[in-house]
Amino acid sequence: MTEERLPPFALIPPSSTISPPTLTNTPTQTLSLPTPRPQRSPTPHLAATATRRAESFAWLANAALGPYASAQEPLEEMERHARAEGHVTLYADSARAIAAVESFMHAYPGLEAEIQALGSYDIYLRLAETLQNGRHEADLYLVSDPPRTLSPLSQGQIHNYIPPDLASSLPQNMREPLLVHHWTALMLICSPTLSQTDPIKSWWDLTLPKWRGRVVLPDPINHEPTLYLLVTLAQHSEELAETYSSQFGRQLALDADCPNAGYQWIKDLLANQPVLLPGDADVAFKVGDPQSEEAWIGLCSYERFAKVGLGELSFTPLLEVAPAAGLRWPTYLGIVDRCLHPQSAKLLARWLMGDASGKGGYAPWYEPGLYPARADIPDPPGVLPRQALEARLWTPDYTYVNAHLQAVRDHVAAHIGHPVGGR
Structure with missing residues (x-):
């Protein structure tokens, strides 16, 4: 062997x-x-x-x-x-x-x-x-x-x-x-208090001060699907950079430790004090608690949507987020x-x-x-x-993931809990 x-x-x-x-x-x-x-x-x-x-x-x-x-x-x-x-x-x-x-x-x-x-x-x-x-x-x-x-x-x-x-x-x-x-899909969801307001246009919105401390995701160091998504974001860096330019009317400036827009997005998101939880089930319960009046945006598997139909949770999947809704x-x-x-x-x-x-x-x-x-x-x-959903999803490229996963993981580890400049 x-x-x-x-x-x-x-x-x-x-x-x-x-x-x-x-x-x-x-x-x-x-x-x-x-x-x-x-x-x-x-x-x-x-x-x-x-x-x-x-x-x-x-x-x-x-x-x-x-x-x-x-x-x-x-x-x-x-x-x-x-x-x-x-x-x-x-x-x-x-x-x-x-x-x-x-x-x-x-x-x-x-x-x-x-x-x-x-x-x-x-x-x-x-x-x-x-x-x-x-x-x-x-x-x-x-x-x-x-x-x-x-x-x-x-x-x-x-x-x-x-x-x-x-x-x-x-x-x-x-x-x-x-x-x-x-x-299934790994994608963004929002609390019921936000579901009628189209809360975000793109993944870049999650790096803005408005969403500081209000984004929930599985800890990417320990939750591999989330880490795979971050690697895929790095792979689709050109699309992320184009989305940034279209939304904010200027070119994205990359920090020295960010080789592309995907790395920059990861750094900016982690600087925006997201709430990191052990797994996506925890995210679904945090975002979709029907008794809570707090407004959250989270990242979890669409598989958790079954509990919405049972009345145990209440959240809305975000399909139209640019440049893609998530990962198939x-x-x-x-x-x-x-x-x-x-x-x-x-x-x-x-x-x-x-x-x-x-x-x-x-x-x-x-x-x-x-x-x-x-x-x-x-x-x-x-x-x-x-x-409609499949058309809005990226599919993991296992060759790219295997080649770049460690670099993205190291980048995540370096910036969890470390503030960077606003963008």
Whole structure:
């Protein structure tokens, strides 16, 4: 296993996780110790690498995946092949997947299923550890965290699989480079007292004195999606600079420690005394407290909008903020390289994608704030239309994020709590 198989950064140390044991009837959860981080290993001999690749190609051919995938695969045939294997193991970063696996076993009695449901960082390390040690435990991988999830795809550790009967229901950006299961958005929201006033025009407004101490966001040092957004803002620095010039009628002046407009925005925002909280759920409750009369603008996952429909929270997503509303956050689904049960993995993948009503294996995710990859599944009730929202979002570029994440993180750390000049 080469050094590139491990993440080039480690922002969140592994924490206690929940890991169900092998399932024979219904999934259950037991506490387990954190997974040790895999140790970096020397670069293998080129012959070993070539052997592994040859084994992967042979496995792909035998499993009818990748370039050998069939354009037609009736569900009945898929089930017959899966039953010949009799077992499937899913690695996932969401507890919702436990309910989905349970429904899979009810739909296909006699097929055994096992699930490891950990946080996205922990489950990534679990996959890296098992593959590094030559243990092929996982068959299917259902994880968000685009930069880290697409990295093993590029290394051939996971493979894309599109259920043939769904190809016409999946837009191109939901099929490539890896099948998207569902997606949400990391975006700005505002308190109900502001929802009728169009409180801000652009991200630059959050750096103005008017919003000093009134912006809430997850601590980017510890909350990776927020840090990914900041890296993406740096990547789209030209758009940020154009937005600044359009709004304020002058060119943006960069400080010496700010190589572009994204870095300058980060520095100015942190100087404006934002409230930093542990996670986006905390932000949603701070901004959306229906009993509060305070006016806040916050950054959180649109997934939290489900609690608005339940009456537990009250906030409004800000769609028209320039230059973009936020970050599209997909959850991907892929089959693990040289897994032991590829046919069962195909059947479970198809089950997880659900039916055209949002039921079946997709049911645990069919709620406001989460959008199915399948275009034929209607939007959940009460949400922003998916086409309108998706058009206003950036998508994480995992190559750029991996290359620049540490620099942006260091920039954030240098300016948290340190005032700078007004702009």
